[in-house]
Amino acid sequence: MDQIKKYMQENQELILRDIQYLVESDSPSNNKKLADICNKKIQNLFQRYFGYKPEEIEQENYGNHLRFEYGEGEETILMLSHFDTVWNEGDLAFKVEGDKVFGPGILDMKGGLVQAIWALKALQDLHIPLSKKVIFLCTSDEEVGSPSSKEIIEKEAMNSEFALVTEPPVAESGALKTGRKxxxxxxxxxxxxxxxxxxxxxxxxxxxxxxxxxxxxxxxxxxxxxxxxxxxxxxxxxxxxxxxxxxxxxxxxxxxxxxxxxxxxxxxxxxxxxxxxxxxxxxxxxxxxPPMNRNNKTSELFIIAKRGAKDLGIDLKEEYVGGGSDGNFTANLGVPTLDGLGALGKGIHARNEHILASEIPNRTALLCNLISSL
Known part of the structure; x- marks a missing residue:
């Protein structure tokens, strides 16, 4: 069995525990106080697993953003996650029903954010070398159009070889998103x-x-x-x-x-x-x-992801979708961008928002494999 997949299977419950840790901290986009509380929890995870905290980028009207560096190298991979949600405090509660795990923002996209942390943790624990530095941005205002983080994202993207976005994949197929309106x-x-x-x-x-x-x-x-x-x-x-x-x-x-x-x-x-x-x-x-349009470099990046997915027993697809994300900004600058690398589930912006616990190892391993391949 692939060592990364085995690692994720062995740590599935711990990954889910960390997801619960963040999901139980409500962080609506328009509530800076609550968003900053969730921000501190994210910092705690980085400190616990890597021994150092991200840089905190302070904001006046939104939650503070986080910038974390992992690895070394002159070339960089930009990884994007957001921790704000469309839900007000108390709207939804964390709960588990069989394989389905529910909660505010668990799919969009605290599940993907935590999986990204564990993807880096696996690289560290398994001593897998990288040829590029990873710049990991965790932002607090994506659901309202990224008014305070857009400039930060674009600045990092201009210095990056690739952009990986941990929004959820397409619900039914698990496909990655290579184009967005x-x-x-x-x-x-x-x-x-x-x-x-x-x-x-x-x-x-x-x-x-x-x-x-x-x-x-x-x-x-x-x-x-x-x-x-x-x-x-x-x-x-x-x-x-x-x-x-x-x-x-x-x-x-x-x-x-x-x-x-x-x-x-x-x-x-x-x-x-x-x-x-x-x-x-x-x-x-x-x-x-702006639209996120697929180009030849995006195609090459998807082929790398598809190759890594095959090793995990996943027949990875790609799709064009109507929703926007921060990947629109990076793709518009010509940076090869893959979106949909987060947790698999259903119910984005709906009261039945949930992820599938059984898919956590595969989807986290997929992201980890992709990072290591770049």
């Missing part, structure tokens, strides 16, 4: 004029009616044939039923396969005009992540 986010703020709905309805200018008209128009820009989706995922406005609504705000999520298509939709958003006289309209937001 670009993402854009917008908020449309509408101001109208309030009036009594019974006595003076004609004097009002409804912000909700205007929002409805804008939403129908924007969602009509969805084109499945070219892979573009425009989704209004949130809306608020109005108040009492007997008052013409004075204000309304809705949020728009855009996914596209090319930068040109992102820019086309961005122009549409910037040029939105009111349908009704007396309405004022403001758009904020913009393009967040």
């Amino acid at each position: 670009g993402t854009s986010k917008y908020y449309v703020e509408i101001e109208g004029k309030a009036a009594h709905a019974g006595n003076h309805h004609e004097d009002g200018i409804s912000a909700i009616k205007e929002a409805a008209q804008q939403i129908v128009y924007l969602e009509s820009q969805t084109n499945y044939d070219i892979g573009t989706t425009v989704n209004v995922g949130s809306i608020k406005g109005g108040g009492k039923l007997n008052v013409v609504s004075e204000s309304s705000t809705f949020g728009v999520d855009v996914r596209a396969k090319s930068l040109e298509e992102q820019q086309r939709i961005d122009k549409i958003m910037r040029e939105l005009k009111p349908h009704t006289e007396g309405i004022t309209l403001k758009v904020r937001g913009g393009i967040n992540r």
